[in-house]
Structure formats: structure tokens, C-alpha cells
Amino acid sequence: MVSSSSFEASSTGGDTGLIVHAHDIHKSFGSLEVLKGVSLDVVRGEVVVLIGPSGSGKTTFLRCINHFEKPDSGAVHVNGHLIGSKLDRTGQRTEASARDVATQRAEIGFVFQHFNLFPNRTALENVMLGPIKVQKLSKEQARTLAMEQLEKVGLGNKADRYPAQLSGGQKQRVAIARSLAMNPALMLFDEPTSALDPEVIGEVLMVIRDLANEGMTMVIVSHEIGFAREVADRVAMFDDGQIVEIGTPQQLFDTPSQARTKSFLSKVL
Amino acid sequence: MLISTLQFDTSFFWHELFGPSNAFLGGLWRTVYISVIAQVLAVVIGLVVALARRSTLRIIRGVAGAYVWVLRGTPLLVQLVIVYDGLAATDIYRFQDVTVLGVTILASVQAAILTLALNESAYMSEIIRAGLAAVDVGQNEAALSVGMTPTQAMRYVVVPQAMRFVIPPLGNDFNAMMKSTSVLSVIGVPELFLITQEISSSTFHTFEIFMDAALYYLALTTIWAFIQTWLEARVDRSWGIERAQRSWWASIRERFQDPKTLGIGRRA
Ligand SMILES: Nc1ncnc2c1ncn2[C@@H]1O[C@H](COP(=O)(O)OP(=O)(O)OP(=O)(O)O)[C@@H](O)[C@H]1O
Numbered sequence: 001m002v003s004s005s006s007f008e009a010s011s012t013g014g015d016t017g018l019i020v021h022a023h024d025i026h027k028s029f030g031s032l033e034v035l036k037g038v039s040l041d042v043v044r045g046e047v048v049v050l051i052g053p054s055g056s057g058k059t060t061f062l063r064c065i066n067h068f069e070k071p072d073s074g075a076v077h078v079n080g081h082l083i084g085s086k087l088d089r090t091g092q093r094t095e096a097s098a099r100d101v102a103t104q105r106a107e108i109g110f111v112f113q114h115f116n117l118f119p120n121r122t123a124l125e126n127v128m129l130g131p132i133k134v135q136k137l138s139k140e141q142a143r144t145l146a147m148e149q150l151e152k153v154g155l156g157n158k159a160d161r162y163p164a165q166l167s168g169g170q171k172q173r174v175a176i177a178r179s180l181a182m183n184p185a186l187m188l189f190d191e192p193t194s195a196l197d198p199e200v201i202g203e204v205l206m207v208i209r210d211l212a213n214e215g216m217t218m219v220i221v222s223h224e225i226g227f228a229r230e231v232a233d234r235v236a237m238f239d240d241g242q243i244v245e246i247g248t249p250q251q252l253f254d255t256p257s258q259a260r261t262k263s264f265l266s267k268v269l
Numbered sequence: 270m271l272i273s274t275l276q277f278d279t280s281f282f283w284h285e286l287f288g289p290s291n292a293f294l295g296g297l298w299r300t301v302y303i304s305v306i307a308q309v310l311a312v313v314i315g316l317v318v319a320l321a322r323r324s325t326l327r328i329i330r331g332v333a334g335a336y337v338w339v340l341r342g343t344p345l346l347v348q349l350v351i352v353y354d355g356l357a358a359t360d361i362y363r364f365q366d367v368t369v370l371g372v373t374i375l376a377s378v379q380a381a382i383l384t385l386a387l388n389e390s391a392y393m394s395e396i397i398r399a400g401l402a403a404v405d406v407g408q409n410e411a412a413l414s415v416g417m418t419p420t421q422a423m424r425y426v427v428v429p430q431a432m433r434f435v436i437p438p439l440g441n442d443f444n445a446m447m448k449s450t451s452v453l454s455v456i457g458v459p460e461l462f463l464i465t466q467e468i469s470s471s472t473f474h475t476f477e478i479f480m481d482a483a484l485y486y487l488a489l490t491t492i493w494a495f496i497q498t499w500l501e502a503r504v505d506r507s508w509g510i511e512r513a514q515r516s517w518w519a520s521i522r523e524r525f526q527d528p529k530t531l532g533i534g535r536r537a
């Protein structure tokens with residue numbers, strides 16, 4: 001693909017500032033076409049919130065960004081790397097090996113709706129595992145790094161707790177710390193607060209807000225409109241496998257141009 | 270005494286129970302170590318087979334499936350005779366006594382360990398497969414999301430968690446394994462059953478000596494039930510899960526009486 005390879009060339013030469021460059025992503029599950037040509041660029045430090053009705057393809061798009069799903073066509077670049085692909089010695093594009101994909105994923109944090117903490121490891125061990133196994137840090141280095149991350153999400157005093165001994169909000173903060181420990185260039189969040197009790201949603205949003213203020217690049221699927229208005233640089237409205245409208249929170253929430261956006265907002269607001 | 274009218278030689282019974290002959294102890298010891306080694310090998314082979322059954326390559330899945338089908342679909346007794354006598358009779362392989370570090374391992378014992386391990390590995394692979402399937406897919410994805418390769422995710426995240434689901438049925442299988450060592454007598458392994466038979470035919474105290482043997486088997490399976498209960502509690506603790514305090518006695522009784530956890534009828 002001409003456009004994506006020129007992007008690759010320019011990004012290796014200098015910093016284009018593009019962290020995500022997704023172009024014309026198509027994805028079907030069997031006969032169900034879930035993504036019908038989605039394109040999205042996210043610049044460094046930008047926060048993009050994805051909204052849209054259930055089944056519109058938000059999760060699937062997020063999963064295409066870190067190659068949990070392989071797009072049927074289209075290309076995703078993250079931080080200059082064409083995801084799921086690599087250049088071989090002769091300069092030909094070939095499919096990336098499992099190890100190459102793993103290396104690409106290491107710089108993309110992913111926060112799940114249901115946390116997916118490792119239940120047989122303490123909070124600290126959850127955060128340490130990636131740095132030890134992937135970055136090959138020593139146990140001591142990993143421990144120091146993990147403690148820093150836990151303190152950052154306000155859970156330094158819960159380091160030795162097991163997931164079963166933490167509240168939902170605390171679990172999600174540990175999960176965020178686990179991603180941050182890999183020093184990612186990009187963080188993806190799939191409805192990080194929708195499995196939480198209302199009283200603990202705030203503590204998780206606070207952590208994400210802090211990340212936004214520090215300049216972390218993030219793509220967040222969320223139905224928290226108030227939160228989106230506050231942290232998002234842009235909001236993208238998904239419907240039926242496409243981005244039907246994208247703009248600043250003010251544009252999208254206050255003066256939506258698409259009927260589908262209006263009707264969706266009237267339901268969630 | 271009533272018992273003497275039944276011609277039960279009480280003193281012989283107690284004597285062999287509390288001061289068993291060296292032959293009897295040797296048989297008991299062989300039963301224990303053959304079971305333990307075969308079970309350990311079965312877990313290792315079973316893990317490989319379970320992973321093979323999840324392979325993306327159809328041929329590997331097929332071979333692993335056939336392995337399980339054959340080993341579970343034929344009697345252990347038949348497998349034993351094929352491995353020990355059948356292979357020798359056709360000059361394919363003849364087991365020989367070997368001496369390692371001054372310890373002699375009988376040919377029949379080698380064949381017994383190998384066959385028990387292979388047979389049990391088929392059952393273990395199914396248990397491990399169910400254990401792997403019981404681990405939420407989100408665990409694998411979480412591991413991948415921090416940059417682990419699929420192999421690392423399997424090794425450091427999925428397999429350790431599967432063990433929690435594997436230990437209870439594994440324990441029941443091991444209970445069955447210790448009892449099924451008695452069939453090893455057909456290839457002449459001098460384990461508890463064969464030794465008991467020999468003592469029986471040389472002393473004619475059949476009832477007494479087999480009652481002693483039964484009590485020793487019962488002791489083995491009961492000790493194992495304690496170990497299993499301890500192991501399960503330990504794994505739960507390493508997940509930060511505290512079990513409701515139940516008496517040891519209650520948990521052992523449950524282990525032998527709850528139909529779900531009984532290992533009977535599996536191995537004929
Ligand atoms: N692995 C899969 N196999 C088959 N169908 C799938 C798979 N993953 C998603 N789908 C289907 O694709 C469609 C889009 O799903 P997706 O999860 O991306 O939507 P979403 O916008 O995240 O919705 P929600 O708000 O409910 O999370 C749905 O109809 C879903 O059932």
C-alpha cells in the first residue's frame with residue numbers, strides 16, 4: 001500500500017507525531033461485516049474517545065489496533081510500525097511472526113472491561129510480570145518499577161493483595177499500572193468503567209485523567225459522556241461499522257451534525 | 270473367641286500388620302514408587318498431549334487425538350502384556366534389568382512404569398485440556414497485551430492457572446493409579462499384590478494376609494487424600510482465596526464419599 005509505506009519511511013526519518021494511523025480497516029466475522037472501512041489518526045498526546053451503540057464495532061476496532069484481531073484489509077500503524085507486518089532482509093513486507101507481533105504489542109497498553117488481572121499473583125506481581133518476561137528486567141528492577149506504577153495509581157499500600165482481595169476499582173487501577181509498567185507509546189481502554197459499581201468509577205477516571213494530563217496518547221471506548229467532554233481532544237461516533245462523525249467534544253456533543261449521533265446521544269445523556 | 274472359630278489367625282494378622290516381613294515391605298515400597306514415578310511422567314506427557322490437541326496444525330491435533338483414543342479405549346492389562354511380553358516375543362524390544370548407582374531396576378518394573386505412565390497420560394491430557402479450557406481467554410489476552418509471545422502467555426499465565434483446576438481430578442486419578450498397580454502382578458512385578466499372593470500361597474493365611482494388604486492400600490490412599498487436601502488448600506491460598514475452615518476429617522470423608530470426587534470405575 002503506497003500511502004502506508006510512505007508513512008513508514010517518513011516516520012523512521014523523523015517524528016511525524018502520528019501514534020495511530022489506521023487506514024480503511026475492514027473486518028468481518030463470518031458473514032457479519034463488523035468494520036466497514038474505518039480510518040483514524042491519533043497524534044502524540046491526543047486522547048480520542050470512541051462512542052456508539054452496542055455492536056457498532058468499537059471493541060473490534062480497538063482490538064485491530066493491537067492485533068488481537070487481524071483486519072481483513074486496511075493497515076494499522078502504531079508509532080511508525082505497520083502492525084502485524086515486518087520488513088524482511090530484502091526489504092519485502094512479510095507477515096510478522098508471533099514474536100514480532102509481541103514486540104509491537106509491548107508498546108501498546110490494553111485495559112480490559114473486566115480487568116483480566118492474573119488471579120494467582122499479587123497486585124505487585126501482576127505489574128512485575130511483563131517487565132520481567134518481556135523487558136527481561138531483573139526481579140529487583142521490576143519490583144522497583146512496579147511499586148512506582150502502583151503508587152502512581154494510588155495503590156502502593158495494596159501491593160501484596162491478591163485480585164480477589166481488591167475492589168473492582170482497585171483491580172482496574174492495578175490493570176492500568178500493569179500496562180503502564182511497559183512504558184507504552186499508546187494506551188487503549190475498552191469500557192474501563194462499565195463493569196464497576198458507580199461509587200468506584202470516579203477513582204478509575206481520575207487515574208485516566210492524570211494520564212491525559214501527563215500527555216499519554218489514548219484511545220478510549222467509553223459511555224461516560226461527562227468524562228469524555230473533559231478529557232477527550234476528539235470524540236468519534238461509531239455506527240454500523242463506520243465512524244459516522246468525529247470532532248471535538250463540543251462539536252460532537254453540543255452541535256452534532258449527524259442524525260445518528262443525535263439519536264444516540266439522546267439515549268445516553 | 271468368635272474369631273478363632275472362624276479360623277482367623279489373629280496373631281499372624283497382627284504380626285504382618287505391625288511387623289511386616291521385608292518381602293511385604295518391599296512390595297509396598299514398589300507400589301508406592303511405581304505409582305509416583307508413573308504419575309509424574311503422566312503429567313508431563315499429558316501436558317504435551319494436551320497442548321498438541323490445541324495445536325493449529327490439524328495433523329498434530331489428529332495424532333494427539335488418536336493417542337488418547339487408543340490408550341483410553343484399551344484395557345491397561347492388555348497394554349501391559351503388549352509392552353512387556355508382546356514386544357519381547359516379537360523381538361522388537363526386550364526390557365532388561367538395569368543397575369543405576371547401585372540400585373537395580375527390574376525389567377518388569379521398567380515396563381510397568383512406562384505402561385502406567387502412557388496409560389495415565391491419556392487421562393491426564395484430558396484433565397489438563399479441561400483445565401486449560403477453564404482458564405478465561407481474557408487471561409491469555411492480558412498476557413499478550415503486555416507483549417508476551419503466545420508461548421510465554423501459555424507458560425507463565427495459562428498453564429499455572431490451569432493447575433488449580435487440574436489438581437482435584439489428578440488426585441483422584443492418583444488414588445486409582447495406586448490401586449491399579451495390583452494388575453502389574455500379571456507381568457510379574459513384585460508389588461504389594463503379587464507379594465501378598467506369594468505369602469498367601471506359602472502360608473495358606475489367605476484371609477489374614479489379604480486383609481493386611483487391604484489395610485495398607487487403604488493407608489496409602491488415605492495418606493494421599495490428606496496430601497491432596499493440603500495441596501488444594503495451598504494452591505487456593507496462593508490465589509489469595511481462604512477456604513472456609515473445615516475439619517480434616519470432614520474433608521477426607523468427603524473425598525472418599527462424594528461421587529463427584531470418587532476415582533472408581535475409570536480404570537478397569
Ligand atoms: N470474535 C467474534 N466472532 C463473531 N462475532 C463477533 C466477534 N467479536 C465481535 N463480534 C460481533 O461483531 C459485532 C461488533 O462487536 P463489537 O464488540 O466490536 O461492538 P461494540 O461496539 O464494542 O459493542 P459494545 O458496546 O456492546 O461493546 C457484534 O455484532 C458482535 O457480536
Ligand SMILES: [Mg+2]
Nearest residue numbers: 058059060190
Ligand atoms: Mg465493546
